[in-house]
Amino acid sequence: MAVYEWRGINPSGRNVKGVRDADNPKALRTLLRREGVMVTDVTEESVARKRSAREIDIKRMFQRVSLNDVAVTTRQLATLLKSGIPLVEALSAMIDQLDQPDLKAAFTQTRDKVNEGTSFADALRAHPKFFSNLYVNMVAAGEASGTLESVLQRLAEFLEGQAKLKSKVTSALAYPAFMMLMSVGIIFIMMIVVVPKVTAIFADFNQSLPWYTRLLIWVSDVFSGFWWLILAVMILGIYLFRRWKRTEEGRARWDRTVLAAPLFGKLVVMIAMTRFARTLATLLSSGVPVLRAMEITRNVLGNTELMRVVEEARTSVREGESIAQPLKRSGRFPPIVTHMIAIGERSGQLEEMLENVASAYDQQVEARIAMMTSLLEPLIIVVMGGISGGIAFSILMPLLQINEFVG
Secondary structure, eight states, rough: OOEEEEEEOOOTOOOEEEEESSSSSSHHHHHHTTTEEEEEEEEHHHHHHHHHHSOHHHHHHHTTOOOHHHHHHHHHHHHHHHHHHHHHHHHHHHTOOOOHHHHHHHHHHHHHHTTTOOOHHHHHHOOOSSSHHHHHHHHHHHHHHHHHHHHHHHHHHHHHHHHHHHHHHHHHHHHHHHHHHHHHHHHHHHOOOOOIHHHGGGSOOOOOOOOOHOOOOOOOOHHHHHHHHHHHHHHHHHHHHHHHHHHHHHHHHHHHHHOOOOOHHHHHHHHHHHHHHHHHOOOOOOOHHHHHHHHHTTTTTTOOOHHOOOOOOOOHHHTTTTTTHHHHHSSSSSSSHHHHHHHHHHHHHHHHHHHHHHHHHHHHHHHHHHHHHHHHHHHHHHHHHHHHHHHHHHHHHHHHHHHHHOO
16 A cells, blocks of 8 residues: 545535545545545655655644654554554554644554554664654564553653653753844844944044944944954854764764863753663663663763763673673763662662663753753843943943033
8 A cells, every 4th residue: 555645625615635545546536535525636655755845835844743742642552552452453543643744654654564564663663753763672672572552651751751851951041042142133233233323423523532442443343344254254154163063073072072061061961861861771671682772872862972981881781791880980970870870780670770860860950951041041131231331331431521522
């Protein structure tokens, strides 16, 4: 069966569309006609994807599949399987209520492959955009152990936790970032539009201006005359930085710099520890072998320096060493993390200890973000006020001197 995207008109006269599988377009039209839909267009899903890549679909831009969407879908599938519904039938039931076209098409293709005899994990592997390496490996472990519904439930909880963490960080830093952007924009406008008009009155007086006023006029002239060059240099700088950061050496240096940053470095470590502990715990409790679990966990850290540490630890574990010792030797993992991992390895409760680490760092991340937000907002206000006050002072002082001179 092929997967098709279709458009049509329902019995109420409204435009409708969807994704559905059928043997061919004619069979799909017949099926939809029985449901009272007059089909106006049928396109095979692979062709439709290529077409949508060339065209801009505004509505589809706002229907992007989020991590939370995958988590909700995974939980629904786990619930259906726990009710005793076979996998293919559970996938069909879930597909019928999906709203996102891309996710619906991915699950439709997955269901068809499972129906043809492919394992669920292998069918999901064909859609890395929605199902990560971690997701696929956990599903494979669940299929092998016969506990797929439990693994999916655990996976849904993991994805929801990751989505919550991402949302927490994004929402906390959004307001300071907006304030900073607005501040830069306001200062830019003041230097280009406001300052030249005000300082133009100084040209009519043959009086020496203070050094800070001359500096302000010079900066304003540079901004007014070469704003396009400044903007071009900024864009070029961002482009070159991003290009350098994509190189292996650049990424490694940048990640080391981030870890050493006085304010953000500790937050980055905390977020990485949360991801490390929760991912490794989820994989191990799902039956994934420890070496494979560490390999997958390494790839979710998002920092090459920490990834290098985990890879070295994985090599040491392969040679018979514990997980905690190489992590402790690296100096990159906080002592409390390595200590709890060591206790978990000795007591046979490693998964539980890792979950405790993840929960503890979740709380620390939340507290750290709240502290950073409370510091950043007044800091931006003080800097903005200082710059605005400096501009006002540089303009008012010569005006006062001119008044005294005229008087």
